[in-house]
Amino acid sequence: MATSQSSGSSPVTPTTSAVQIQNLHYSFGSGDLTKQVLFDINLTLPRGQIVIMTGPSGSGKTTLLTLIGALRTVHAGSLQVLGQEVVGLSRRKLVSVRRNIGFIFQAHNLFESLTAAQNVEMAVELKGQFGTKRSQAVEILDKLGLSDRVDYKPGSLSGGQKQRVAIARALVNHPLLILADEPTAALDKKSGRDVVTLMQKLAKEENHTILMVTHDNRILDVADRIINLVDGRLESDENLDTFVSTHDPKSLDRRMFIM
Amino acid sequence: MKRTPLALLNLLHEKTRLIVAIAGVGFAVLLIFMNLGFQGALLATTVTFYEQLDADIFLTSPESLEISSTKAFPRVRLAQIAGVEGIERTMPLYMEYLLWRNPETRISRAMFVFGINPQDPVFGMPEVQTPAAQQALEAPNTVLIDRLSREEFGPQTVDLETEAGRRRVIIGGQYSLGGGFAADGTLIMSDQNFIRFFAPRPFSQINLGLIQVKAGANIEAIATTLRRLLPADVRVMTRREMIQNDLQFWLQTTAIGFIFSLGVIVSFIVGTVIVYQILYTDIRDHMKEYATLKAMGYSGRYLFGIVLQEAVILAVAGFVPGWVVAVGLYRLTREATNLPMIMTVNRLVLVFTLTLIMCSLSGLISVRRAVTADPAEVF
Numbered sequence: 162m163a164t165s166q167s168s169g170s171s172p173v174t175p176t177t178s179a180v181q182i183q184n185l186h187y188s189f190g191s192g193d194l195t196k197q198v199l200f201d202i203n204l205t206l207p208r209g210q211i212v213i214m215t216g217p218s219g220s221g222k223t224t225l226l227t228l229i230g231a232l233r234t235v236h237a238g239s240l241q242v243l244g245q246e247v248v249g250l251s252r253r254k255l256v257s258v259r260r261n262i263g264f265i266f267q268a269h270n271l272f273e274s275l276t277a278a279q280n281v282e283m284a285v286e287l288k289g290q291f292g293t294k295r296s297q298a299v300e301i302l303d304k305l306g307l308s309d310r311v312d313y314k315p316g317s318l319s320g321g322q323k324q325r326v327a328i329a330r331a332l333v334n335h336p337l338l339i340l341a342d343e344p345t346a347a348l349d350k351k352s353g354r355d356v357v358t359l360m361q362k363l364a365k366e367e368n369h370t371i372l373m374v375t376h377d378n379r380i381l382d383v384a385d386r387i388i389n390l391v392d393g394r395l396e397s398d399e400n401l402d403t404f405v406s407t408h409d410p411k412s413l414d415r416r417m418f419i420m
Numbered sequence: 421m422k423r424t425p426l427a428l429l430n431l432l433h434e435k436t437r438l439i440v441a442i443a444g445v446g447f448a449v450l451l452i453f454m455n456l457g458f459q460g461a462l463l464a465t466t467v468t469f470y471e472q473l474d475a476d477i478f479l480t481s482p483e484s485l486e487i488s489s490t491k492a493f494p495r496v497r498l499a500q501i502a503g504v505e506g507i508e509r510t511m512p513l514y515m516e517y518l519l520w521r522n523p524e525t526r527i528s529r530a531m532f533v534f535g536i537n538p539q540d541p542v543f544g545m546p547e548v549q550t551p552a553a554q555q556a557l558e559a560p561n562t563v564l565i566d567r568l569s570r571e572e573f574g575p576q577t578v579d580l581e582t583e584a585g586r587r588r589v590i591i592g593g594q595y596s597l598g599g600g601f602a603a604d605g606t607l608i609m610s611d612q613n614f615i616r617f618f619a620p621r622p623f624s625q626i627n628l629g630l631i632q633v634k635a636g637a638n639i640e641a642i643a644t645t646l647r648r649l650l651p652a653d654v655r656v657m658t659r660r661e662m663i664q665n666d667l668q669f670w671l672q673t674t675a676i677g678f679i680f681s682l683g684v685i686v687s688f689i690v691g692t693v694i695v696y697q698i699l700y701t702d703i704r705d706h707m708k709e710y711a712t713l714k715a716m717g718y719s720g721r722y723l724f725g726i727v728l729q730e731a732v733i734l735a736v737a738g739f740v741p742g743w744v745v746a747v748g749l750y751r752l753t754r755e756a757t758n759l760p761m762i763m764t765v766n767r768l769v770l771v772f773t774l775t776l777i778m779c780s781l782s783g784l785i786s787v788r789r790a791v792t793a794d795p796a797e798v799f
Contacts (some may be wrong), residue, residue: 227796230715232715253719256719259716259717259795260717264715264716266712266798268798270709270712270798272709273433274432274433275424279424282424283424283426283716286423286424287717291422
């Protein structure tokens with residue numbers, strides 16, 4: 162299966178960053194109805210970094226995530242994902258870029274008709290590894306603490322377990338970049354915490370880059386870096402310590418309600 | 421290990437929906453089978469004459485349409501080819517409609533008449549070949565009447581006298597043939613009587629020339645020879661061609677073909693709509709998952725394949741019960757109406773193909789939605 166690195170038409174720049182964004186603009190609609198949602202974004206995510214993106218609703222977080230995930234066609238600026246320039250790529254090429262990215266959604270989006278293992282295997286099949294798909298699926302589910310739930314269908318799994326299956330599906334192919342959109346939103350405090358800790362652990366083990374959109378302040382501590390998007394512009398970009406020191410506990414609490 | 425059979429598992433997951441879908445497809449299949457069955461049976465009755473006509477090669481006028489609408493041609497054509505190598509016997513057949521008066525109600529109705537030389541073994545029915553029947557045929561103004569004629573023609577008692585074509589006529593015997601679509605009833609009379617009833621029609625103009633070949637002779641080869649020898653005012657056809665010709669006439673140039681084809685088309689549309697509904701609902705319910713697959717890197721073509729697979733599975737799963745029930749109903753119809761409803765291999769293949777097309781068509785209509793699933797919308 163062709164990877165983005167080998168199939169791209171644009172020159173591949175050797176880079177240590179998973180994502181490199183320069184002067185990115187993006188708008189929805191056309192003509193008079195055009196609404197720009199992202200303004201002049203410049204952002205570099207090095208390999209192995211866990212980045213949390215925060216910001217009020219409607220600030221363009223999810224849009225930025227879908228752009229980095231090669232789920233939309235981009236026209237202005239430069240957006241390199243895993244060394245591949247995404248701007249101007251055809252839809253077909255975008256599909257092959259996506260195969261190197263792990264997606265985790267707010268909802269688990271698992272097929273109710275498939276068992277946990279089969280849902281994960283769907284991802285392995287994309288790599289054409291039919292022979293080992295079962296063992297790969299079982300291995301990753303085991304890592305996520307689901308070894309006794311391998312052959313259960315989503316209907317008989319708890320919310321946290323389902324989200325962990327979804328994470329297993331996203332991680333089974335060892336993607337270099339993981340994009341997560343509020344992965345803990347549908348989970349209770351404990352499950353949410355567990356899920357994020359597992360993601361952090363696996364990412365550190367394999368040097369994955371994680372970009373996570375979240376409103377959940379309880380999980381900010383897993384981040385190496387926190388970026389804040391307001392009205393389509395990057396408002397702040399700081400590491401965790403700075404973030405904590407500039408947002409003293411009281412003001413942080415207040416911000417929770419605004420966000 | 422192979423690909424996860426997502427299409428099959430998706431269908432199996434919603435048991436109720438699957439059963440409804442299979443029932444829907446099965447019902448459409450059954451309706452198609454019944455329509456084709458009735459059409460086939462009715463067409464078969466139109467060609468039952470030929471089963472009873474003891475001839476291998478037929479001569480007709482090129483202007484003849486089917487057995488009941490023939491144009492006469494010179495009898496001498498039969499004499500011309502009687503000596504051709506391999507020909508056993510040639511027999512003329514005169515045919516015409518005659519108004520037969522029901523002796524009880526005094527209402528006249530058109531009867532189809534075969535005029536034969538009583539010495540010729542034209543018909544295969546044993547009743548026509550008995551000495552009594554032969555004697556009756558030789559007698560003036562005496563006819564044999566078809567037992568399967570409609571009741572409206574009145575009683576068929578032997579020696580009964582009534583009126584036909586302004587002449588006195590006596591029933592001399594009975595036989596079983598059946599007139600199909602062309603005739604409500606049939607009579608057999610001698611060629612001598614035929615000339616009397618249909619005066620001034622000359623003896624020298626016949627409607628059908630029947631040719632029997634010698635045992636073991638090559639019918640096709642003889643037919644080819646005859647085509648070469650005979651002028652263009654007669655057409656040479658083998659039995660198979662003759663039957664084919666009549667079937668085609670009824671199917672393509674009368675309402676019969678239309679009525680049952682319409683039935684098939686309506687069933688087909690009903691099936692298509694049912695399958696479309698099922699597939700569309702299935703796609704709608706799985707929209708998020710399909711979009712997720714696309715985000716993961718599955719192409720639109722893969723989703724297209726999934727929907728088509730579901731369509732084909734429904735086709736096969738619905739065809740089998742539809743077919744089984746159709747076989748049962750065929751038997752029921754056969755027993756109740758004597759219509760020759762037979763499940764032929766050709767029909768089986770035809771209906772299965774139609775079912776596949778029906779389901780694939782629904783798949784193609786509903787697939788657009790799955791293929792256009794926007795992965796960006798999942799977030």
